[in-house]
Amino acid sequence: MDITQFPSWQQLNSLTEKMHDRHLRELFAEDPQRAARFSLELPEFLLDYSKNLIDDEVFVNLLQLARDADLEGWRRRMFAGESVNCTEGRPVLHAALRGGLPGPVSVGGVSADALVEGELSRLKEFVNLLHNGALTGCTGKRITDVVNLGVGGSHLGPEMVIEALRAHRCQEVQLHFVSNVDGAQLADILAQLDMESTLFVVSSKTFTTSETMTNARSALNWFGGLAPQAELLRQHFVAVTASPEKARAFGIEPQRVFQFWDWVGGRFSLWSAIGLPIAIAIGFEGFRALLDGAASMDRHFQQAPLEKNAPVLMALVSLWYCTFMGYPAHAILPYEQALHMLPAYLQQAEMESNGKSTTRAGEEAGYATGPLIWGMLGINGQHAFYQYLHQSPQVVPADFIGSVTPGHQLPGHHEILLANMFAQSQALMNGVSREQVETDLAVRGLGAEEVDRLAPYKVHRGNRPSNTILLRKLDPHSLGALIALYEHKIFAQGVILQIYSFDQWGVELGKGLAAALQPQLESGDSHNQDASTAGLIDYYQRVTAGSAALDFAG
Numbered sequence: 001m002d003i004t005q006f007p008s009w010q011q012l013n014s015l016t017e018k019m020h021d022r023h024l025r026e027l028f029a030e031d032p033q034r035a036a037r038f039s040l041e042l043p044e045f046l047l048d049y050s051k052n053l054i055d056d057e058v059f060v061n062l063l064q065l066a067r068d069a070d071l072e073g074w075r076r077r078m079f080a081g082e083s084v085n086c087t088e089g090r091p092v093l094h095a096a097l098r099g100g101l102p103g104p105v106s107v108g109g110v111s112a113d114a115l116v117e118g119e120l121s122r123l124k125e126f127v128n129l130l131h132n133g134a135l136t137g138c139t140g141k142r143i144t145d146v147v148n149l150g151v152g153g154s155h156l157g158p159e160m161v162i163e164a165l166r167a168h169r170c171q172e173v174q175l176h177f178v179s180n181v182d183g184a185q186l187a188d189i190l191a192q193l194d195m196e197s198t199l200f201v202v203s204s205k206t207f208t209t210s211e212t213m214t215n216a217r218s219a220l221n222w223f224g225g226l227a228p229q230a231e232l233l234r235q236h237f238v239a240v241t242a243s244p245e246k247a248r249a250f251g252i253e254p255q256r257v258f259q260f261w262d263w264v265g266g267r268f269s270l271w272s273a274i275g276l277p278i279a280i281a282i283g284f285e286g287f288r289a290l291l292d293g294a295a296s297m298d299r300h301f302q303q304a305p306l307e308k309n310a311p312v313l314m315a316l317v318s319l320w321y322c323t324f325m326g327y328p329a330h331a332i333l334p335y336e337q338a339l340h341m342l343p344a345y346l347q348q349a350e351m352e353s354n355g356k357s358t359t360r361a362g363e364e365a366g367y368a369t370g371p372l373i374w375g376m377l378g379i380n381g382q383h384a385f386y387q388y389l390h391q392s393p394q395v396v397p398a399d400f401i402g403s404v405t406p407g408h409q410l411p412g413h414h415e416i417l418l419a420n421m422f423a424q425s426q427a428l429m430n431g432v433s434r435e436q437v438e439t440d441l442a443v444r445g446l447g448a449e450e451v452d453r454l455a456p457y458k459v460h461r462g463n464r465p466s467n468t469i470l471l472r473k474l475d476p477h478s479l480g481a482l483i484a485l486y487e488h489k490i491f492a493q494g495v496i497l498q499i500y501s502f503d504q505w506g507v508e509l510g511k512g513l514a515a516a517l518q519p520q521l522e523s524g525d526s527h528n529q530d531a532s533t534a535g536l537i538d539y540y541q542r543v544t545a546g547s548a549a550l551d552f553a554g
């Protein structure tokens with residue numbers, strides 16, 4: 001049944017007017033237990049969702065909506081390996097990569113656990129060889145630098161995690177990431193490297209992504225005549241892919257091809273062999289701890305009742321804002337330097353999953369299915385875009401994410417950092433009333449006219465909602481749990497809003513057009529293009545012809 005037909009949906013719709021008129025200040029004043037009632041403590045973190053514009057009536061209806069949408073049934077089917085990615089005809093089993101399934105699941109007659117464990121032990125062996133210095137380049141030099149060539153899900157997860165776990169890094173090997181087909185990125189990194197001690201990891205689920213394959217070919221060319229190509233590929237390249245035959249066709253040795261499977265979505269793949277750079281950076285045991293943390297969130301998501309289920313609660317709050325209250329964006333604001341890539345990672349995870357408008361029934365949704373995700377390190381954002389968060393007429397709900405334990409030894413810093421994080425969510429919630437502003441200005445000795453002139457600019461309406469996720473400490477286990485929290489939040493939101501979260505048809509159109517346009521840029525033939533695109537091609541042609549003429553003249 002269409003989700004909009006359920007009484008819970010209609011009830012929620014009718015509650016938006018009332019909630020637009022409520023203020024978070026009042027909700028807290030009315031209920032001294034609010035913070036305790038609307039927060040949840042898990043072994044890894046505290047989730048405080050009390051600063052959200054929900055009251056008991058909204059909460060009850062949101063939970064009912066989740067039940068009406070059969071979230072529990074979809075959850076069970078996903079973890080049982082049923083084909084819940086229906087447009088691609090696949091199960092969704094990233095939880096199998098971390099031992100998060102409730103029981104054995106086989107895909108195409110093969111045990112998912114056996115596949116996963118087999119690949120993990122290959123990864124472990126490889127990482128150990130690398131760390132022991134047993135892996136050498138074609139001239140016999142020890143491998144000291146590893147460059148991951150991959151984009152999207154084949155890049156963001158590994159780099160985000162490695163950055164987040166800097167404090168846990170082994171020193172043996174340096175990691176580098178190249179995701180952009182803009183040669184400036186690869187050229188810059190190659191300039192820092194010694195080819196004799198460099199290993200490239202070509203990471204691509206499909207092994208067809210043009211950015212990655214172009215970078216892989218350029219990396220191979222970089223070696224020039226150092227050794228015959230087959231030897232270069234053998235000693236300096238490994239592949240991580242769900243299309244091993246394509247990696248082998250590229251020339252990568254079969255024993256250097258690490259595999260994952262089409263039941264792992266690219267943006268959910270960091271737990272698979274795509275996490276090879278993570279295991280290299282923090283060691284295999286650290287990688288295992290990351291997987292274990294995610295598995296503990298898998299169990300929580302499967303077992304906790306909906307009203308005590310962190311991913312479900314976050315999904316409900318998120319859809320309440322984007323679908324009902326009309327707040328189209330959501331900010332991710334980490335207060336932990338190490339989490340600086342989390343907003344970018346979650347942008348892909350959430351927007352590639354839920355940025356859809358066709359329902360599972362193949363109909364136009366007619367409602368917002370997910371927010372625009374954006375953000376950056378909160379403390380830097382405070383000095384950049386928080387003005388907008390505090391005083392723009394647009395309300396942007398936010399997630400504040402921090403850690404009780406600092407990731408460094410410097411005294412005095414961490415309290416300042418956390419005080420800022422707590423203060424910002426408090427300021428967004430409470431704001432400052434006109435009355436308060438007037439009193440403050442008067443106390444500072446301003447005359448009545450001046451007070452009157454300045455007061456409107458200083459008023460903060462407040463009532464801007466947020467979640468706070470406060471980790472005990474940031475380590476591989478808790479990071480795994482945090483990432484899986486968001487993964488399941490995304491899934492729960494998609495299920496309730498009746499969309500398919502695990503496909504990404506929207507990214508295909510542009511890829512196809514780029515492939516067709518590339519030869520036209522070179523030839524200048526733009527006859528079949530719209531006027532704007534033809535104009536761009538024409539300008540490109542004129543500038544390149546002009547610079548060629550200049551080169552010739554010079």
Ligand SMILES: O=P(O)(O)OC[C@H]1O[C@](O)(CO)[C@@H](O)[C@@H]1O
Pocket residue numbers: 151152153154203204205206207208209212266267352504507
């Ligand atoms: O791993 P691949 O196949 O190179 O794809 C990279 C990324 O490209 C996308 O298909 C989007 O273009 C993502 O879903 C994926 O993570």
